Amino acid sequence: MGLLDKQFAKESIVVTSLEDLLNWSRLSSLWQVGFGLACCAIEMMATSASHYDFDRFGVIPRNSPRQADIIIISGTVTLKMATRIKRIYEQMADPKYVISMGSCSNSGGPYWEHGYHVLKGVDRVIPVDVYVPGCPPRPEALLEGLLKLQEKIRNESLVKKTA
Amino acid sequence: MKNIQEIFDILKEKFGDSILELLTTLPVESFITIAPKKINEVCLFMRDNEELKFNSLMCLSGVDDANGKQVKDENGAVKIEGSTLSVYYHLESTEFRHKVTLKSSAPKENPEVESVALIWHHADWHEREAWDLVGIKFLNHPDLRRILMPYDWEAGHPLQKDYKNPEFYHGMKVPY
Amino acid sequence: MALKTEHMTLNMGPQHPSTHGVLRLEVELEGEIIKSVQPHIGYLHRCFEKHAEAMTYPQVIPYVDRMDYLAAMYNEFGYAVAVEKLLGIQVPERVEYIRVIMGEFQRIASHLVAVGTYGLDIGAFTPFLFCFRDRERIINLFEMTCGARMLYNYIWVGGLSHDLHPDFVRNAKEFVSYFKPKVKELNDLLSYNRIFIDRTANVGILPLETAINYGISGPNLRGSGFEWDIRKDDTYSVYNKFDFDIPVGKGLQGTVGDCWDRYYIRIQEMGESLKIIEQALEQLPEGDVTSAIPKRIKPPVGQVYSRVENPKGELGYFIISNGSPNPFRVKVKGPSFVHLGIMNELCKGHMIADVIAILGSIDIVLGEVDR
Numbered sequence: 001m002g003l004l005d006k007q008f009a010k011e012s013i014v015v016t017s018l019e020d021l022l023n024w025s026r027l028s029s030l031w032q033v034g035f036g037l038a039c040c041a042i043e044m045m046a047t048s049a050s051h052y053d054f055d056r057f058g059v060i061p062r063n064s065p066r067q068a069d070i071i072i073i074s075g076t077v078t079l080k081m082a083t084r085i086k087r088i089y090e091q092m093a094d095p096k097y098v099i100s101m102g103s104c105s106n107s108g109g110p111y112w113e114h115g116y117h118v119l120k121g122v123d124r125v126i127p128v129d130v131y132v133p134g135c136p137p138r139p140e141a142l143l144e145g146l147l148k149l150q151e152k153i154r155n156e157s158l159v160k161k162t163a
Numbered sequence: 164m165k166n167i168q169e170i171f172d173i174l175k176e177k178f179g180d181s182i183l184e185l186l187t188t189l190p191v192e193s194f195i196t197i198a199p200k201k202i203n204e205v206c207l208f209m210r211d212n213e214e215l216k217f218n219s220l221m222c223l224s225g226v227d228d229a230n231g232k233q234v235k236d237e238n239g240a241v242k243i244e245g246s247t248l249s250v251y252y253h254l255e256s257t258e259f260r261h262k263v264t265l266k267s268s269a270p271k272e273n274p275e276v277e278s279v280a281l282i283w284h285h286a287d288w289h290e291r292e293a294w295d296l297v298g299i300k301f302l303n304h305p306d307l308r309r310i311l312m313p314y315d316w317e318a319g320h321p322l323q324k325d326y327k328n329p330e331f332y333h334g335m336k337v338p339y
Numbered sequence: 340m341a342l343k344t345e346h347m348t349l350n351m352g353p354q355h356p357s358t359h360g361v362l363r364l365e366v367e368l369e370g371e372i373i374k375s376v377q378p379h380i381g382y383l384h385r386c387f388e389k390h391a392e393a394m395t396y397p398q399v400i401p402y403v404d405r406m407d408y409l410a411a412m413y414n415e416f417g418y419a420v421a422v423e424k425l426l427g428i429q430v431p432e433r434v435e436y437i438r439v440i441m442g443e444f445q446r447i448a449s450h451l452v453a454v455g456t457y458g459l460d461i462g463a464f465t466p467f468l469f470c471f472r473d474r475e476r477i478i479n480l481f482e483m484t485c486g487a488r489m490l491y492n493y494i495w496v497g498g499l500s501h502d503l504h505p506d507f508v509r510n511a512k513e514f515v516s517y518f519k520p521k522v523k524e525l526n527d528l529l530s531y532n533r534i535f536i537d538r539t540a541n542v543g544i545l546p547l548e549t550a551i552n553y554g555i556s557g558p559n560l561r562g563s564g565f566e567w568d569i570r571k572d573d574t575y576s577v578y579n580k581f582d583f584d585i586p587v588g589k590g591l592q593g594t595v596g597d598c599w600d601r602y603y604i605r606i607q608e609m610g611e612s613l614k615i616i617e618q619a620l621e622q623l624p625e626g627d628v629t630s631a632i633p634k635r636i637k638p639p640v641g642q643v644y645s646r647v648e649n650p651k652g653e654l655g656y657f658i659i660s661n662g663s664p665n666p667f668r669v670k671v672k673g674p675s676f677v678h679l680g681i682m683n684e685l686c687k688g689h690m691i692a693d694v695i696a697i698l699g700s701i702d703i704v705l706g707e708v709d710r
């Protein structure tokens with residue numbers, strides 16, 4: 001229980017709204033599809049390795065999309081790959097979130113003009129929650145993107161429709 | 164160790180008319196031009212000959228020479244007609260440490276070059292790539308399919324100089 | 340009684356944790372035994388060669404970085420060497436030394452990733468963390484030099500984008516003395532680990548003749564017991580001024596040319612790179628690193644095939660110039676592309692689990708396979 005750990009002398013009760021509880025548990029265990037595409041994937045690996053330690057935010061790579069909540073599109077999406085990415089996204093269980101990492105998956109990046117085989121932005125095939133700019137984004141930038149996503153989840157509501 | 168002139172002489176003596184010319188005037192690299200339908204025999208000879216022993220193919224590249232004349236078709240799109248497609252072979256002998264470059268050209272309308280994939284297995288994928296991107300047909304290649312582009316890509320060979328990219332592929336918009 | 344069996348076709352990837360990126364392997368199995376492996380590539384085809392034709396010579400360099408993104412410095416190095424040959428220019432001594440230092444650091448970084456992820460594939464998680472910890476230090480050195488962590492655009496045609504940071508030499512020396520004992524640590528952790536040896540020794544044996552016929556180069560070729568290194572055998576830059584050895588596979592744990600040999604070459608090469616870096620740091624001459632950069636790069640009509648020893652093998656650039664500021668054609672012979680072509684040959688007759696061991700041992704990076 002993270003912050004509440006050992007804060008009470010005896011067993012006690014915490015009163016909160018269901019919404020907050022759900023959101024809180026969702027945002028603190030965002031399991032990720034272990035999936036890398038291109039150069040950005042190396043920075044993603046560096047983020048999850050010892051120095052930056054993705055695990056502390058509850059991001060643990062899972063190898064099957066069925067067990068994951070979040071997919072980080074880390075790199076160039078080509079036309080050949082796009083249909084597969086769509087398939088992986090469809091295999092994930094709801095609620096699911098997408099972080100688009102790097103200029104390539106945001107908008108085609110350096111390949112926007114002459115890339116005859118590059119999809120100019122992964123948002124042409126799947127919806128994206130957070131865009132992280134950079135080529136490649138530094139690990140800090142990716143962490144910031146994750147925090148933004150957590151913020152978004154924190155404000156989700158069971159009754160109100162959120163964008 | 165042999166220089167390119169000596170190699171040319173050996174080949175000329177053996178194959179006569181199939182060895183077209185030796186070009187040494189360009190800076191940095193000289194090459195020997197060989198008839199496209201004979202390239203496999205020449206390469207096999209070069210690999211197995213005791214004096215040459217080119218046991219390693221360093222690189223195989225397909226090139227669109229774009230040396231024809233430009234014409235506009237009715238839609239205003241520029242086409243290049245009457246040009247040639249070429250294949251460059253960079254060979255090396257790890258034993259004698261000599262290197263040589265071969266070139267073989269075929270007209271773009273009917274770009275047929277004999278395959279060397281059974282002589283050096285290395286050539287297999289490079290030839291598939293040259294077919295995929297430049298559109299050179301390699302005769303007697305064991306498995307000539309597209310390699311980098313999707314198997315169902317219909318818009319032609321992207322590294323040809325007059326290539327036009329399609330607007331859509333499987334419902335996805337391609338241009339920016 | 341003979342059982343009736345059927346072949347089964349198994350699809351691995353493009354999203355698979357052990358394929359090192361987006362690679363699809365179509366494996367045909369008879370029970371657990373592999374009959375054939377068909378790699379399907381192109382899932383990361385980023386049209387490098389088309390871009391190169393549309394850019395001027397210096398503008399190509401960032402795209403070159405993005406091919407083998409684990410060894411970006413070395414890609415630039417190779418490209419710069421090729422264009423300089425085409426132009427016929429000499430670069431100052433200091434530039435050459437800095438290039439070599441950067442290149443060798445990059446080799447260590449690339450091998451660290453190779454070794455770390457190889458351990459990960461085989462089931463050892465800890466070496467991955469160790470390797471990335473050390474790689475992070477090299478990345479810091481690069482970052483100090485040019486501001487980028489992975490894709491540098493540092494080595495330019497005719498020079499470098501700018502000189503070294505004043506603290507660089509001190510920090511680099513520190514790293515060398517820090518990293519030397521780490522090689523032994525890696526050996527203790529992984530190389531002589533019983534499980535690791537059992538998974539890799541005598542698996543995926545690559546005979547020398549086959550290797551040469553398939554165009555294999557770099558650590559994979561040396562793993563088969565052939566002493567061949569372009570840094571020595573077709574030397575470029577200032578590599579002839581340094582004293583270093585070329586490790587070759589000896590079959591210490593099994594047969595010459597097995598996965599363990601290929602892996603161990605990389606471990607040894609890190610030590611050799613340290614040697615080169617040490618010597619280069621000692622001899623580093625003074626000078627201006629930007630003076631030889633040409634104002635306009637317009638090579639004469641002609642062509643060149645130039646190759647360098649990239650961490651993964653022989654990286655060749657075939658450049659044709661038609662006298663304009665844009666290259667007419669740039670063809671890259673990427674070692675990963677070539678090495679992947681031998682998968683079928685290596686895997687035949689092995690067990691399905693060995694595919695991972697073999698794929699990891701040839702160390703490919705998909706950005707370079709597909710370009």
Ligand code: SF4
Nearest residue numbers: 039075102103104135
């Ligand atoms: S954004 Fe840059 S670093 Fe990331 S995949 Fe694209 S080219 Fe590579």
